[in-house]
Amino acid sequence: MKLKSGIKIAGLALLSGLVLAGCGKQSSSESSKKEISWMQINSLTTMDPSKATDQISGQTQNGTNEGLLRMSTDNKVIPGVAKNYTISKDGKTWTFNLRKSKWNDGSAVTAQDFVYAWRRTLNPKTASQYAYIFDHIKNANEVNTGKKPLSALGVKAEGKYKLVVTLAKPQSYFKYLVAQSYFMPQKASYVKKFGAKYGTTANDLAYNGPFVLKGWNGTNDTWTLVKNKNYWNAKAVKLNKINFQTVKDPSTGLNQYQSGKLDVVTLSGQQVKNYKNNKEFASRKVASTWYLEMNQRKIPFFKNKNIRKAISLAIDRDQLANKVLADGSVAAKGFVATDMSLHDGKDFADASYVKGAVSQNLAQAKKYWAKGMKEEGKKSVSFTLMGDDTDQAKKTNEFVQSQLSKLPGFKVTNQNLPYKTRLQRSADGQFQMVLSGWTGDFPDPITFLSLMTSHNTYNNGRWGNKQYDKLIANAEGKDANNTDKRWDDMVQAEKILVNDEGVVPLYQQVTPQLVKSNIKGIQFFPTAPIWDWSKVTIK
Template identity: 40%
Template structure:
């Protein structure tokens, strides 16, 4: 869920970002569990690993496909398709040794060639994968993404059916941590090419290979299931035969279904948090994520004015937003990179706390009014009418209404309307640049500042607002190329870049996200991943 740094050398322990919310048990020593009834807050948009960007897809693909490695119990990297791997002394070459008993749902063998094809297809410009940049870490990845080289030149090779060799552009200590991302998953070339544009659009047009098989998804319905895959190499560890999934955008509906014992998991609204925080099933899931407000400079030229962007940021009371609107699920943001992501290699201080510019990201309505007036004068405008694009779930709508009220109240001459759409439509509108203001959330894919900072490079695919800053670009280039192997120098580059982003308001950070939820206490073994897809369902069981 973020633009990846190409050559970052700093990677923190993944356990800083996630936790096992219900202790994992020894599944192999237990009997088969009961059917689990799960809920998602948005509809499933795609099952194409190359095109997956939403956490809903991440959960579904993670449950039904097979990466080389995965975050497992205690958030430690576990081998999956790869039974082992080694890294060369220079950090450039990784050799993965695949298991010999891997199968696709249709009976085809899953081999090293499926990873080669999957990675090449994901980075091919024609595929238009938003996460293609994640593969820039691999040799020739960036040149292929730009169309300057052929995908066959990507630094990945099937030495034989069970040996996969990957060559990096430059050493990257976070490389293994990004492999659980869907864009690195295997793809069955014969099946994908047979399905064409329909691949990943329904259960019938998708091929499972992981702990579960996807069943019942037509591409537009709101109910489907993960059913145990007996062909999975580690099927003995999977003790749940079926997980039903329902799309429930209304948290009141989810809460009532949970209370009626028809759901085993549901996220909570702020009001529900207050009523549920002392219940046995209440849990708070920490995530390395941030919510921010992107301002589209191509659609709204006034947003090219730094004073106007700063005014928008100063006009928002983040404490009220966090404490009254998204209660139990947020902490006011004072930086863009979330707290507790990575530490300073010099003194072990938290990066975000170290990089925070005092007073740059805060609520100051007096300063907001002054800057907005000055910026509008420079733009020779007296009124500014903009539309805020957001998802149609309860929380997103409440946040949008709060932002509308704050901006109209604190910025004289600003008028804000709200456009709510399903997440799938919002993703497309964002990608196409068809918005003016955008409520934008980002979850770390690995523990490194570049996981967030790279989003706002001038040429970044997720820089939807088209903010450009040459100093910022140069600092990230220095961090990820010249200082890739110098952790202290790289850290300082990242720190300076974060401060440029804060000062210039390339985006307006709102709050660091967490998730408050109710989960059936009878569920054990569910793993909250530190980065990437929210959950690992392999070991989950309900007694």
């Protein structure tokens, strides 16, 4: 899932924070109110499950809606709307038995709500960027390209409370997919009633999860999750309300935390060093990678491998992570994040690590650059690097700009835009170079690797490699049930990607936070949806 950017802390705020740490006022969210206030560093963009692509939207939807299953700790799934499920011996038929649950308006959540939602996502008219992830369902690709009708999709309701899914080929991680926001049910009457407005404000859709969204008009920087009294497991939800506030200025966030206006805030930069021993400090390593994309679909210059290799080898990732970001983030070992997937005790990122492809070597970079510039008939070039408008993105852009300026004749101009704008321009191919981020949707390397296949809608730069595509197809096809071969396919694919510098991995994100000590039960996941607030309590 597309990532949000982080923030940094100003010097004065650091000094005041050191004095106030651990002795701030009691939060205004008194335990008797059973509510907390949470800082977000970017605004909510959409609540339409078929169109959401970013992390904030996915997190919010996980709080307000529920799929067949829910993510849990230790890479496990637990029952959601489905109370249980069975899988056929050949791995192609998944049967979900639904519990009797309700939408927030009191009407029943049925199997047909899932059928409708999945068909809507795959409808070519919807133009969902997440349509690709349904590709294992029978006829999904044909439906999505308009070659077959929506009714041909391999999902059907057998009565109100049984959903049968037919896959074209086995998919061991399908259980993780049905726990994600893009597989959640949608109420057809709401979609038809609101049309193009569906999911653009808090009032334009129905909710079946632990909370209901309130106070979001589509553009404002505050919104609230209120306990859903019609949620099937409402008794287990202890919070009455979660107040979200978008805060981009770090000193403002810190001040509001210390004055009791915020209960959870995100830290960055030097602030982390000063708070890491505080009892309210928490460091969350996310399965996310920030990387540089070059627009190869519109700019032939970036199709030159020597140019891409020069760009990659010119960047000191350790300096970026340790000195510029200084928030616990680490230099990327590759495109796939670390600490997410193991095979025979070995982390995928270690198994696929190509040190020479992600380490700075300025002398070698200049040689590749000279060769590439000669091949392209250029003496100088000028390109724009697009990124978000947050402090962390600006600092990253500035660092990359300075690093690339060491390549003779390379001028880079930075362009920092609002998060929503950057996402849209990236998807539309309206960029030259862009700082992009991805959080794994589920704990399997394929959640990263599938993005870089030639025709994936998230492959914004349109890098392509036939051998890479074949290896991913094998991992998802003929080798899907052979754990060793599938792993080898993915390792080889990752090595092709990083050696070819299809994208330039920069760093893996760590989210450092301050959390009031009386708040318990926050569930954090390295992959999507990142947070589960349904079990939070206030002591």
